[in-house]
Amino acid sequence: MRHIPRANLFAVIKAFVNGKPVDQIAQEITLPAANQTSHGLYFRLHFFGWSVCVTRPETAKYLLMHTDIFPKLSTTPAQHARRGTVVGKLLLGENVVLLAGKSWKEQRKIVSPAFQRSLPVQVFGKLTQKMVDIMSKEMGAIDVYDITQRWALDVLGEAAFGFHFQALEDRDNEWVTRYNYIIESAQKPLYFIFPSIERHFWSWIPERRKAHQEVSKFLNMMSKMVQEKREALGKTSTDQPSIRENEKDLLTLMIEAEREGQGRLTDEELLSNLCMLFLAGHESTASAVSLIIYHLAVHPDIQQRAREEAIRIFGDNADILPTIEQTRELKYINMVIKETLRISSPGVSMMPRVASQDTELSGVFIPKGTRLAIDMYDLHHNPKVWKNPKQFDPERFAPGGEAEKLGGMPWAPFGGGERQCVGMNFSLIEQRISVSMLLRKYEWCLPEDSIHKEKLVTRAAGIIKPLDLFVLFTKRY
Ligand code: HEM
Secondary structure: OOOOOOHHHHHHHHHOOOOHHHHHHHHHHHHHOOOOOOOOOOEEOOOEEEEEEEEOOHHHHHHHHHOOOOOOOOOOOOHHHHOOOOHHHHHHHOOOOOOOOHHHHHHHHHHHHHHOOOOOHHHHHHHHHHHHHHHHHHHEEEHHHHHHHHEEEEEEHHHHOOOOOOOOOOOOHHHHHHHHHHHHHHHOHHHOOOOOHHHHHHHHHHHHHHHHHHHHHHHHHHHHHHHHHHHHHHOOOOOOOOOOOHHHOHHHHHHHHHHHHHOOOHHHHHHHHHHHHHHHHHHHHHHHHHHHHHHHHHOOOHHHHHHHHHHHOOOOOOOOOOHHHHHHHHHHHHHHHHHHHHOOOOOOEEEEEEOOOEEOOOOOOEEEOEEEEEEEHHHHOOOOOOOOOOOOHHHHHHHOOHHHHHOOOOOOOOOOOOHHOHHHHHHHHHHHHHHHHHHHHHHEOOOOOOOOOOOOOOOOOOOOOOOOOOEEEEEOO
């Protein structure tokens, strides 16, 4: 791969070891490598191995639209090495995120219709109202990521399988503690980097033994849910007239899709998909909402314009629950959401693809077997793509604005093509409802001593989320 510029290996490893934030890695290491050539490809070491990274809209579109040439790499050596670990037990089963080819198509035929039919606006609205009420009882600055991730967990529990985590009311209850504990355990750097230590010795290490026990309890609970739901739906007709179609939980909708002849998932596959939906949908949406709150806090003029739109559509001075129709009218708030997902997209890089044959990308030779990944952060921050990419400007997404004029796929926080995020619409409506309800109830700003006064500070590993983002909320009514 000598014909493709390379991101300095030692700089990449040093950045990883030192926990350098993604914006610094992009400015100092990856964007300079990418912008050495007009095609914008560069070669780097990822946790899934050496890969060609894509940072230009046309190339991103070509890669995502040609899944026959560039299928998802279904089992990477990194995933294989994690079988039997906490991460492996939770996520590395047969699910729609990891599979490729025929088995992926079969699963997606069941998962997609469930998401097309599901838009639980009442669940979104009811739980946002609960979050708004809880915030009003807190004194002083609020830890925004803490509250949004409790809210997003409650939403997903109800929307995915009708389970009430009650994380908003009681962040220390049994199931919330268990869920947080296993997510934290799955991300422990030592075992993430050296999974063989965990695979061979977990039963000897008390902390790891506890993590495996907690995972088993969590999986047993989910498995029971799957069985109970199958049994309950087996006894009654598939019609549940008391529940509106769009408010049914995803598990119900997936089982119904099976009954309508779309295919069949085994109980293990359903379980694996439910776990994956949690991983894919929980922190990403919590992070997106907390990042919107941040960008609106540092841009009071944009915050006020967004609030005026929410008030125009929902009225003022009284709590309401939005309807689907109303959320479609939130044009400016949607632009704010899109710009937030550009400038601080929760995902940094998409999952790796592999060249299934010798081929070319942007006129560059790519040998069969090469791994490729779209570097979302670099795509969204590349000065060769966007004007003033560091500036937060929702107008980019106005009709006829910059985003529409750029060719290819310049904005890809949810991926694209046939592997596009199945929860995109679900998450966007969830964000529109929560942000508009917050805007009507509160005005907000950063406290004087905020660590984010100069610029957004994010946590280093995993998805992009704010570090210690405390915000002062003032009630409007
Ligand atoms: C702000 C919120 C979200 C972001 C930024 C996001 C981002 C993404 C991205 C970038 C992909 C494509 C990965 C790739 O092609 O390599 C993806 C796929 C996926 N996402 Fe999301 N996602 C979000 C919310 C959700 C939610 C709420 C759910 C479900 C509850 C979800 C479920 C999935 C699933 C199942 C896939 C795999 C689709 C497939 O490969 O067929 N996501 N997401």
